Amino acid sequence: xxxxxxxxxxxxxxxxxxxxxxxxxxxxxxxxxxxxxxxxxxxxxxxxxxxxxxxxxxxxxxxxxxxxxxxxxxxxxxxxxxxxxxxxxxxxxxxxxxxxxxxxxxxxxxxxxxxxxxxxxxxxxxxxxxxxxxxxxxxxxxxxxxxxxxxxxxxxxxxxxxxxxxxxxxxxxxxxxxxxxxxxxxxxxxxxxxxxxxxxxxxxxxxxxxxxxxxxxxxxxxxxxxxxxxxxxxxxxxxxxxxxxxxxxxxxxxxxxxxxxxxxxxxxxxxxxxxxxxxxxxxxxxxxxxxxxxxxxxxxxxxxxxxxxxxxxxxxxxxxxxxxxxxxxxxxxxxxxxxxxxxxxxxxxxxxxxxxxxxxxxxxxxxxxxxxxxxxxxxxxxxxxxxxxxxxxxxxxxxxxxxxxxxxxxxxxxxxxxxxxxxxxxxxxxxxxxxxxxxxxxxxxxxxxxx
Numbered sequence: 001x002x003x004x005x006x007x008x009x010x011x012x013x014x015x016x017x018x019x020x021x022x023x024x025x026x027x028x029x030x031x032x033x034x035x036x037x038x039x040x041x042x043x044x045x046x047x048x049x050x051x052x053x054x055x056x057x058x059x060x061x062x063x064x065x066x067x068x069x070x071x072x073x074x075x076x077x078x079x080x081x082x083x084x085x086x087x088x089x090x091x092x093x094x095x096x097x098x099x100x101x102x103x104x105x106x107x108x109x110x111x112x113x114x115x116x117x118x119x120x121x122x123x124x125x126x127x128x129x130x131x132x133x134x135x136x137x138x139x140x141x142x143x144x145x146x147x148x149x150x151x152x153x154x155x156x157x158x159x160x161x162x163x164x165x166x167x168x169x170x171x172x173x174x175x176x177x178x179x180x181x182x183x184x185x186x187x188x189x190x191x192x193x194x195x196x197x198x199x200x201x202x203x204x205x206x207x208x209x210x211x212x213x214x215x216x217x218x219x220x221x222x223x224x225x226x227x228x229x230x231x232x233x234x235x236x237x238x239x240x241x242x243x244x245x246x247x248x249x250x251x252x253x254x255x256x257x258x259x260x261x262x263x264x265x266x267x268x269x270x271x272x273x274x275x276x277x278x279x280x281x282x283x284x285x286x287x288x289x290x291x292x293x294x295x296x297x298x299x300x301x302x303x304x305x306x307x308x309x310x311x312x313x314x315x316x317x318x319x320x321x322x323x324x325x326x327x328x329x330x331x332x333x334x335x336x337x338x339x340x341x342x343x344x345x346x347x348x349x350x351x352x353x354x355x356x357x358x359x360x361x362x363x364x365x366x367x368x369x370x371x372x373x374x375x376x377x378x379x380x381x382x383x384x385x386x387x388x389x390x391x392x393x394x395x396x397x398x399x400x401x402x403x404x405x406x407x408x409x410x411x412x413x414x415x416x417x418x419x420x421x422x423x424x425x426x427x428x429x430x431x432x433x434x435x436x437x438x439x440x441x442x443x444x445x446x447x448x449x450x451x
Contacts, residue, residue, distance in 0.1 A: 021238070021270050021273055021274055021277075024234060024237055024238055024270075024274045025273075025274045025277045025278050025281075026170070026174065027170065027234070027237075028227055028234060028274055028275075028278035029174060029278050029281050029282055030170045030173050030174050031227040031230060032224065032225060032226060032227050032278070032282045033173070033174065033177040033224075033282055033285060034173070034177070034323075034326070034327070034330075035114075035117045035118065035121050035223075035304065035327075035378065035382060036220060036223035036224030036225075036226070036286075036382055036386070037177070037224045037282075037285060037286050037289050037290075038121075038180070038289065038304045038305050038306060038323075039220055039223070039224070039303055039304060039305075039378065039379045039382040039383070040061075040217075040220055040224060040286055040289060040290035040293070040305075041289070041290050041293030041294040041297065041301040041305045042301045042302055042303045042304070042305065042379040043216050043217050043219075043220040043290075043379065043382075043383060044057050044217060044290060044294050044301070045294065045297070045298065045299050045300070045301035046208070046213055046216050046379075046443045046447075047207075047208055047209060047213045047214050047216060047217060048206065048207040048208060048209055049202055049203050049204065049205055049206055049207075049298040049299030050203065050204055050207055051203060051204075051295065051298070053207070053209070054290075054291055054294060054295070056209075057217060057290065057294075058287050058290070058291065060214070060217055060218070060221070061217075061221060061283060061286055061287050061290065062283060062287070064218065064221035064222075064225060064283075065221075065225055065279055065280075065282070065283030065286070066279075067394075067395070067425070068221075068222075068225040068226070068228075068279060068394055069275055069276065069279035071228065071394050071395060071398045071399065071425070072227065072228055072231060072275050072279070073271070073272060073275045074398045074399070074402055074422075075087075075090070075228055075231035075232075075398050076231055076234075076235050076268065076271045076272070076275065077268065077402075078090055078094060078398070078401055078402065078405060079231060079232050079235045079236075080235065080267065080268045080271075081405070082094065084232055085232055085236070086232050087100075087103050087107060087228075087229050087231070087232065087393075087397070088100035088103050088104045088107075088344065089232070090103075090232065090401065091103045091397070091401065094401040094404050094405050095401070095404055101345070103397060104341050104344050104345050105341075105345060106389050106392045106393055106397070107229045107337075107341050107393070108338060108341035108342055108345060109385075109388070109389050110226075110229070110385060110389035110390060110393060111229075111334055111337050111338035111341060112338055112364075112368070113381060113384070113385030113389060114223075114334055114385065115331070115334055115335065115338060115364075115368050116368060116371050116372060116375065116381050116385075117378050117381045117382055117385070118327050118330070118331050118334065119146055119150075119368055119369065119371075119372035120304075120372055120375065120376070120377075120378035120381065121304060121323065121324075121327050121378055122145065122146060122149050122324060122327055122328065122331075123142035123143070123145045123146040123372060124142060124304060124306070124307050124378070125145075125306070125320040125321075125323050125324040125327070126142075126145035126146075126148075126149055126324055127140055127141055127142040127144070127145045128306075128307075128311045128316070128317075128320050129311075129317065129320055129321060129324065130144075130145060131311040132311050132312060132317050142376075143373055146369060146372050146373060147369070147373075149328065150365060150369050153328050154328065154331055154332070154335075154365065155361075155362075155365060157328070157329075157331065157332045158331070158332045158335045158336075158361050158365065159358055159361060160332065163332055163333060163336065166329050166330075166332060166333070169325070169326060169329025169330055172322060172325050172326050172329065173326035173329070173330060175322060176319070176322030176323050176325070176326045177285060179318065179319055179322055180289070180306070180319040180322070180323065181285055181288055181289050181292070183315040183316065183318070183319045184289055184292040184293050184296070184305065185288065185292045186315065187292075187296060187309065187313075187315065188292040188293075188295050188296045189201075189295070189296060190292075190295045190296075191292065195296070196310075196313075197296050197297070197308075197309070200296065200297055200300065200308070201295070201296060201297050201298035201299075201300060202297070202298045202299035202300045203298040203299065205299060206299065208450045211439075211450045212435050212436075212438075212439040212442075212450070213439060213443065213450050215387070215432055215435055215436040215439050216383050216436065216439055216440055216443055218386075218387075218391075218432050218436055219382075219383040219384070219386035219387035219390065219391070219432070219436040219437070219439075219440060220379075220382055220383050220386055221286075221386070222386035222387070222390030222391050222394050223382045223383075223385060223386035223390050224282070224286050225279070225282060225283065225286070225394075226386070226390055226393065226394065227278075228393045228394055228398070229337075229393055234271065234274065235267065235271050238267050238270045238271055238274070239267050240266070240267070289305070293305040293308075296308070302379070303377045303378045303379025303380065303382075304378045304379065306319055306320055306323065335361065335364065335365075338364060339357060339360050339361055339364060342360060342364065343356070343357070343360060377444055379444075380440060380441075380443075380444040383436070383440040383443075384437055384440040384441065386436075387432065387433055387436030387437040387439075387440055388433055388436075388437045391429045391430075391432050391433040391436065392429065392433060394429070395425045395426070395428060395429030395432070396425075396426055396429040396430065396433075399422035399423070399425045399426050399429075400426060402418070402419075402422050403419060403422055403423065403426075406418075406419060
């Protein structure tokens, strides 16, 4: 499932001290795929239930994937120039300020929204698995599932002193994504005519393409193609740190700033390769899942597409199990990122002890669990969070920083053209954020206003 934490940075280092391109690409793919992808069929269903809507929707995803890859690489170029360690640090260095409140708050709220989505996915998946296992009544409800998993798994996992043991969950996450995409394809009547869901779809009865509804797809695209607040981690994981031989002939990584460092241009080239490969793979997975899910259920597509399938469907059971394992294992990494941003915002300058971290984790879990007990539509959370916070992190902040970074001195024609494009993205991000968030609310609670 989607996260933006230390899990995203590959642990398998090369001999030269930096993560391999393959390992970093795998980590970046794992960072993006998940709940955002599973919400896309429902996002398209909020716009139109005509099968022909798939063509412009896939073109839109392709455009969004390209733009997201561009701004992710833009962050990487800025990190390469400043050697910033986080987005907040990058904002301070580029804007030449000591305040990174706006970036830190956006990152915190985005992580918080993703954790809400995680909780809803856990509730839906585990309650369906409980039904498949023969439980009934309250024991098979999503409320019981959320409470049980939070108390029995999430709380202890989020308070582990080290999350290194959870790194293998990345493999389960990517495996779960591939299995789920394959399952959705095999249950699609357009692929397998004998599918048990051949009559489950609602098609050709409504279209909201002339309303702001398509911005829901833009917002969901921000969530399903998001890894931007982890850019500094990915960049620095690719830096080759030369080994130094100590007096006792032991090789250690050179981490002192006075030691010779490798060519930064080589790191940026590897970073670009990772970006291109990862975003192509994730965009393709998003398009396939959206297409197969929508062609199966059309206007009946749920906020998370797995909720459309029978609790007794063995393929759905396997997909839900893999998704649940991935989300539960990835939750502590995202909680770590969310907690770090919270402490940066609300305890700036104050000492942060293990006790403070534990207390903050407990408070966040209580608030998150309470929200998950009330909110039911994960698709709404994905679109609303993507519209408000995702667009800021993907389209607004990196372009504003690039404009600031290139505002001084003589610029070439290519730089002037890129600056003009970045100004367009700032405007696009602002409009998409405000109207997209409002449209997400209307679609979930006042859908008749979008007709």
